[in-house]
Amino acid sequence: MDRKIWLMSPAVFLLLIFCVVPLFIMVYYSFLSDGTGGHWTIQNYMDFFQKDIYLKLTWKTVKMSFYVTVISLLISYPMAYVMVSIIQGGKNILLMAIIVPFWTSQLVRAYSWQNLLRDGGLLEIVLRKLHLIGSGPLGLMFTSTAVIIAMVHIFFPYMVITIYMSLEKVDGALVEASKSLKAGPLTTFRRIVLPLSKPGIISGCILVFVPSLGVFVEPRVLGGTQGTVIGTVIEDQFFEIYGWNFGAAVSFILLAIILLSMAVLSRFAKEEA
Amino acid sequence: MLKKGIGWTYVSLVLLFLYAPILVLMAMSFNASKYNALPFEFSMRWYRELAGNDKLIDASLTSVYIAAGTAVICVVLATMLMLWAVQTNSKLKRWIDSLVVLPLTIPWLILGLSLLLLVSAAGIDKNFTVLLIGHVVISLPYAVLVIKARLQSMDLTINEASASLGANEWTTVWRITLPLLFPAMLAGGFLAFVISFDNFILSYFLIPGGSSTLPIEIYSSIKFGFTPEINAVSTVMLTATTLLIVLIATIMRSSLKFFLK
Amino acid sequence: MKKRIAGLLVITSMLLVSACGNKSNNEGASSSPAKGETKTLNVVNWKSYGSDDPEVVKEFEEKYNVKVVHQYMASEEELLTRLRTSKEGDIDVILPNASILPVAIGEGLLQPIDTAKLANYSSIYEPFKNIPENAKDGKVYAVPWVWGSTAIAYNPETVKAPIDSVQVFWDEQYKGKIAFRDDFNDAIMTAALALGQDPNHPSDLDAIKKKLIEQKPLNRTYWKTGDEFSKLYAGKMADIGLMWSGQTASMKKEGQNIKYVIPKEGAIGWIDNWAIVKGSKNSDLANQFIDFMIDRKFQESWVNKGGPAPVNKEVGKNLDPAFVEEMGLDEKTIGKLKFIAYHTDEEKRKWNELWLEVKSH
Numbered sequence: 003m004d005r006k007i008w009l010m011s012p013a014v015f016l017l018l019i020f021c022v023v024p025l026f027i028m029v030y031y032s033f034l035s036d037g038t039g040g041h042w043t044i045q046n047y048m049d050f051f052q053k054d055i056y057l058k059l060t061w062k063t064v065k066m067s068f069y070v071t072v073i074s075l076l077i078s079y080p081m082a083y084v085m086v087s088i089i090q091g092g093k094n095i096l097l098m099a100i101i102v103p104f105w106t107s108q109l110v111r112a113y114s115w116q117n118l119l120r121d122g123g124l125l126e127i128v129l130r131k132l133h134l135i136g137s138g139p140l141g142l143m144f145t146s147t148a149v150i151i152a153m154v155h156i157f158f159p160y161m162v163i164t165i166y167m168s169l170e171k172v173d174g175a176l177v178e179a180s181k182s183l184k185a186g187p188l189t190t191f192r193r194i195v196l197p198l199s200k201p202g203i204i205s206g207c208i209l210v211f212v213p214s215l216g217v218f219v220e221p222r223v224l225g226g227t228q229g230t231v232i233g234t235v236i237e238d239q240f241f242e243i244y245g246w247n248f249g250a251a252v253s254f255i256l257l258a259i260i261l262l263s264m265a266v267l268s269r270f271a272k273e274e275a
Numbered sequence: 276m277l278k279k280g281i282g283w284t285y286v287s288l289v290l291l292f293l294y295a296p297i298l299v300l301m302a303m304s305f306n307a308s309k310y311n312a313l314p315f316e317f318s319m320r321w322y323r324e325l326a327g328n329d330k331l332i333d334a335s336l337t338s339v340y341i342a343a344g345t346a347v348i349c350v351v352l353a354t355m356l357m358l359w360a361v362q363t364n365s366k367l368k369r370w371i372d373s374l375v376v377l378p379l380t381i382p383w384l385i386l387g388l389s390l391l392l393l394v395s396a397a398g399i400d401k402n403f404t405v406l407l408i409g410h411v412v413i414s415l416p417y418a419v420l421v422i423k424a425r426l427q428s429m430d431l432t433i434n435e436a437s438a439s440l441g442a443n444e445w446t447t448v449w450r451i452t453l454p455l456l457f458p459a460m461l462a463g464g465f466l467a468f469v470i471s472f473d474n475f476i477l478s479y480f481l482i483p484g485g486s487s488t489l490p491i492e493i494y495s496s497i498k499f500g501f502t503p504e505i506n507a508v509s510t511v512m513l514t515a516t517t518l519l520i521v522l523i524a525t526i527m528r529s530s531l532k533f534f535l536k
Numbered sequence: 537m538k539k540r541i542a543g544l545l546v547i548t549s550m551l552l553v554s555a556c557g558n559k560s561n562n563e564g565a566s567s568s569p570a571k572g573e574t575k576t577l578n579v580v581n582w583k584s585y586g587s588d589d590p591e592v593v594k595e596f597e598e599k600y601n602v603k604v605v606h607q608y609m610a611s612e613e614e615l616l617t618r619l620r621t622s623k624e625g626d627i628d629v630i631l632p633n634a635s636i637l638p639v640a641i642g643e644g645l646l647q648p649i650d651t652a653k654l655a656n657y658s659s660i661y662e663p664f665k666n667i668p669e670n671a672k673d674g675k676v677y678a679v680p681w682v683w684g685s686t687a688i689a690y691n692p693e694t695v696k697a698p699i700d701s702v703q704v705f706w707d708e709q710y711k712g713k714i715a716f717r718d719d720f721n722d723a724i725m726t727a728a729l730a731l732g733q734d735p736n737h738p739s740d741l742d743a744i745k746k747k748l749i750e751q752k753p754l755n756r757t758y759w760k761t762g763d764e765f766s767k768l769y770a771g772k773m774a775d776i777g778l779m780w781s782g783q784t785a786s787m788k789k790e791g792q793n794i795k796y797v798i799p800k801e802g803a804i805g806w807i808d809n810w811a812i813v814k815g816s817k818n819s820d821l822a823n824q825f826i827d828f829m830i831d832r833k834f835q836e837s838w839v840n841k842g843g844p845a846p847v848n849k850e851v852g853k854n855l856d857p858a859f860v861e862e863m864g865l866d867e868k869t870i871g872k873l874k875f876i877a878y879h880t881d882e883e884k885r886k887w888n889e890l891w892l893e894v895k896s897h
Binding site for chain 1: 278279282283285286289290292293294295296297299300303311313352353355356358359360362363371373374375376377378379380381382383384385386388389390392393408409411412415416417419420421423424425427455458459462465466469472473489490493494497505506509512513516517520524
Binding site: 036053055058059062113116117120121122123143144222223225226227229230235238240241242243244245 | 610611613614616617718719720752753755756757758760764767771772773881882884885888889892893895896
């Protein structure tokens with residue numbers, strides 16, 4: 003037997019008792035019919051698949067989260083790479099600078115984006131001063147673009163941090179060795195740097211994609227009349243109507259989607275290796 | 276030189292994107308309008324009101340305490356878990372990988388609701404212990420994933436080399452592994468801190484009557500609107516953190532360097 | 537085997553959770569005041585909604601030598617959950633409305649109120665004393681506190697034409713200027729008014745859905761919380777909105793140029809009521825609190841700060857008649873409103889789903 007098992011037991015114990023057990027309670031609810039004296043049923047799950055809107059909203063949310071993840075990756079990888087390889091001094095300060103904005107409420111930040119993105123807002127004023135846009139309105143506010151901008155803003159720092167953490171440990175000697183073997187910079191990157199930073203990319207993608215699926219504040223404040231996502235549906239079941247059972251069922255369908263995509267991701271990671 | 280120039284330009288652009296809404300948020304704390312309306316009109320009104328708003332100040336401090344506790348517990352638990360994961364080839368490992376990200380995959384509302392049901396089924400009062408546990412559960416994945424990203428890229432041969440040189444296991448962990456992990460532990464702790472600091476729903480369900488946190492104050496106000504006092508609080512906290520970081524960085528420069536080398 | 541493990545886990549977690557609870561109970565006991573000291577009244581209300589104003593709280597605390605602690609609610613349904621999951625004696629007074637009152641009364645979560653003990657009860661507008669949702673078997677369980685309407689608010693600078701009909705939300709000339717409310721109840725009732733159906737018991741939900749989908753492209757956005765609307769309006773992102781009378785009044789007091797109209801078709805009406813939670817250890821104090829809240833003095837000072845309409849009929853006499861007329865604070869308005877009635881969970885679910893279909897159309 004593993005004699006260091008005590009190292010992991012506190013965390014696992016905590017998660018089993020305070021996450022898995024509560025989830026069993028919710029699984030139970032998701033199979034319960036509405037009303038008093040509910041009985042076992044799969045109606046809540048059936049409802050989800052029988053009505054177009056729920057599938058439609060789920061697909062919309064998955065797509066949105068996917069865009070947010072890809073854009074975050076495109077911003078974060080170069081950022082982490084530059085921090086590690088070009089900006090040697092002060093990279094810890096930079097790391098702090100990336101985390102500090104999180105000290106502000108997500109909701110308050112969404113309103114800030116409203117001030118920036120709306121027609122006649124700060125972005126429009128600045129862009130016009132720079133003669134980058136004409137005199138027409140910016141037209142960004144209350145679009146899915148506005149939602150994605152605000153969501154990338156919230157989530158990409160996680161990705162920078164995880165990628166930075168793995169890149170920083172990429173052995174300089176390996177890179178040098180590769181160079182001395184006359185491998186071009188691109189080959190070195192593809193064959194040495196990228197594979198070694200993969201754990202950071204995977205961790206980062208999880209930290210961006212998964213929470214994106216449950217978001218509902220940014221779509222509502224910035225998304226206009228199309229600001230409904232699957233997270234809104236779950237919130238409604240508790241705050242607007244008494245629909246816990248259905249809300250729990252939707253959550254578990256989401257969970258299944260997430261676990262499925264993580265399985266795909268890890269298979270993909272293995273094949274590459 | 277050119278490379279450096281491009282690098283800094285890129286970093287500056289990303290930081291501009293990151294800080295633009297933060298600067299707007301701070302500016303609005305000095306704007307007279309209750310509704311963030313322009314044109315901008317300088318006023319200290321919201322700072323004056325904040326100074327007299329004991330409830331909001333108390334709530335903000337409570338949030339800081341809870342977040343700090345959460346961060347410390349998360350880093351300890353996550354580091355222990357990852358030290359185990361890196362040296363084992365147990366079949367449990369794959370299950371535990373999924374278990375750790377589980378709190379991330381469940382909407383906080385559902386997790387909070389089920390914790391509330393558990394607490395009320397056990398017939399006990401809402402209290403800070405359960406609240407703290409709830410925060411640890413949701414913040415733990417962040418700490419774990421950051422530390423994991425570091426540990427998996429770390430050269431394990433160092434450990435083996437150290438072991439073959441006769442250093443006993445604990446010396447290896449203490450002298451080599453932990454210092455190498457330190458930046459990730461720090462970053463993971465900060466992330467756990469901010470996740471807890473901005474969490475509304477778990478606190479809302481589990482907090483004892485009469486207490487409050489900053490997110491509770493904010494989200495409870497949305498029915499009729501919160502005032503820029505919230506922006507003022509955020510501005511104060513951002514400034515204080517920045518000063519604190521600069522201070523620590525200056526004082527501990529030498530020892531930090533030792534750790535981060 | 538697996539079943540047994542699962543069972544064991546549930547039991548362990550229960551024990552652990554209780555252990556956590558006990559610990560803090562002891563902590564609580566040591567810091568709680570000794571017997572004979574001031575009582576504490578636990579009130580659940582919306583935040584920044586009259587009763588938690590520090591000056592008001594202070595006045596009541598000094599008058600009765602007690603302490604008032606406010607907790608905030610997030611929605612009516614959430615309040616109901618809170619009632620169901622909280623321990624007896626944790627909460628004394630709450631502020632429910634008709635959408636959950638019959639359920640709370642039916643489940644025995646509230647206690648009857650002896651209105652004879654409330655000196656100011658007689659000053660309440662007559663129609664408010666006979667709300668079906670507030671009583672059961674001849675016993676009163678909820679005392680009206682404030683009321684208001686959900687109608688049309690607009691910017692007189694940009695909207696020049698006179699507005700008197702709910703059809704304004706379907707008027708093409710205001711395309712891109714409208715902020716309709718993101719709330720299934722308000723949306724469906726407003727569409728019912730526009731279609732001439734009974735807002736509380738609409739006869740043709742399909743027609744309502746069609747009408748709301750027709751309305752959708754005219755909006756700049758939907759708004760959900762009062763916070764959102766005030767920022768939309770002040771940021772000039774919307775000029776016309778389906779809006780609450782109370783919030784409009786408060787925005788007016790804050791210096792916004794905003795006008796309010798109750799359309800000729802009528803408007804949605806709402807009433808917030810105080811109720812006492814069953815098992816409250818401070819029933820007498822709770823009575824005194826409610827009486828204080830419907831007292832002319834408090835009601836007058838709040839409406840003058842931009843609060844919703846008072847239930848105390850004495851208040852109206854001292855107010856600016858033009859303000860009363862525009863915001864619809866008088867008895868005449870009561871007759872024009874369709875007050876939100878109780879709907880069963882089944883109906884709410886159906887309405888919510890209809891609204892979701894409109895939003896994701």
